[in-house]
Amino acid sequence: MKTLGKILIYFSLAVLLFWQGPRIYNLITAEPYSTPFTLYSCTIHDFVSVAPKEGRGTRLVDRQGNIYDESAQPMFYYSVVIDKGNMPDSIEGRKITQEGIRRHNAIVMRSPDDINRKAAPVYLLMESIPDGMELQDPEQAFVSKKDGITIYDMGSNSVDKAKTEAFSKALSDNGFVFPVVLASANPSHRKEYDAGYLMTDSEGKLFRMVQVDGQPSVERIPAADGLELKDIVVTELRDSSLAGFLIGKDDSFYILNSALELIPTDMKYDPFQQKFLLVGDMFYYTFKISDKKGEMYYALRTGTFETVDTLYREYPEDTSIPRLHFTSQNDKYVRPRISL
Incomplete structure (x- = not known):
């Protein structure tokens, strides 16, 4: 019985080490990485991202590194832009009203675990x-x-x-x-x-x-x-x-x-494998489709739904070691699996 007990203890320790060891190693060695919130701008006609300021706060930056205030995203930050008196009367020939902005702003999200x-x-x-x-x-x-x-x-x-x-x-x-x-x-x-x-x-x-x-x-x-x-x-x-x-x-x-x-x-x-986010306004829909490799952005014009611009961000190579885990962001199942 003692021998059997030792075998069970060693087996449990081995499973625990295989389960938690790689996780602890990955937590220690992993470098933090995140991508900025990005939308297509109806005023500068480029993808604009939220970036941190030196010190505190945030600012908006386009792909060329040009810096803007909230006026670069007047549909998303409309309350701030209106309070500052910077909202134009019209954009792309369309009259701008606060009610119109609210009516056309939209968000739709979809994740693999919604259907898996x-x-x-x-x-x-x-x-x-x-x-x-x-x-x-x-x-x-x-x-x-x-x-x-x-x-x-x-x-x-x-x-x-x-x-x-x-x-x-x-x-x-x-x-x-x-x-x-x-x-x-x-x-x-x-x-x-x-x-x-x-x-x-x-x-x-x-x-x-x-x-x-x-x-x-x-x-x-x-x-x-x-x-x-x-x-x-x-x-x-x-x-x-x-x-x-x-x-x-x-x-x-x-x-x-x-x-x-x-x-x-x-x-x-x-x-079944990718996340989906739509943020829309009166003029453009910004679609973000992402998976473990990167994220793809599409800017579509409202009404015609033609693609006016795209942007791809590739994620850094995953250097974490394989580990045992029981859940996934892609489904609702609890079962043993090996992440590669």
């Missing part, structure tokens, strides 16, 4: 036109089956037969072939409006489904016919200019505008 996880195929169903003035948390949810969808009242865990029949029929009448394959929505009351679901059927066709006053509103989106999709992102921006983003199997990135027209872009994005 197993989740029950239960979809919350919001009412887009509630009785009161504000959106309410969903009280119903639906599951998809081969012959339709079933809608449940979550409070009583009972089937709403009338809605189940109505929604299944509305989808079928518009050509939806069950079951649901991909579905994206933002079932939260903390937004200005609800755009419902963007979802694909078993044949890969794209649809939008919204609950309006308790009734289904279903629309097929033929612009996406022929695309093989791996991910869908519903945006619900304040200005309603975008319906969502569609990601193809080949990592191609498409924008679905408010008219449900499909607009291809120059961007490549793997939602």
Whole structure:
């Protein structure tokens, strides 16, 4: 027994050393590295980054090293620029108002751990036109089956037969072939409006489904016919200019505008491996797509969504030694894995 006990102790120590030893070494030897917050500027038409001042505070710097104040990013720092009296009356021929700035400013984020996880195929169903003035948390949810969808009242865990029949029929009448394959929505009351679901059927066709006053509103989106999709992102921006983003199997990135027209872009994005950040304003969308190798920035003009500029930052080579760990920023699973 003593021999077995020693073996278990030595084995535990070896596992602990293999697990924590490389981590401690990497913490001691790693050099801190971070990249500055960067946006495309509508006034100087270049990427502008936040950099520290000598002493305290920050400043804005373009790629050539030119230094600016907040006026180089008037849409992002609009409160400061307005307070200083530096906001121009118009930019690129468009009149500037504080309400217009707030309405068009947008942020959308996406991380691999948003989709790299197993989740029950239960979809919350919001009412887009509630009785009161504000959106309410969903009280119903639906599951998809081969012959339709079933809608449940979550409070009583009972089937709403009338809605189940109505929604299944509305989808079928518009050509939806069950079951649901991909579905994206933002079932939260903390937004200005609800755009419902963007979802694909078993044949890969794209649809939008919204609950309006308790009734289904279903629309097929033929612009996406022929695309093989791996991910869908519903945006619900304040200005309603975008319906969502569609990601193809080949990592191609498409924008679905408010008219449900499909607009291809120059961007490549793997939602299972890369992080995604959009910061938009009246004039440009700055997209940041990053992974462990670096970060790629795209500046797209609003309205046309043409790429006007790009920027790539490569991260320093990772010199840390391989180690055992159990979690990852790319998924929600807890399991042993070796980082290389």
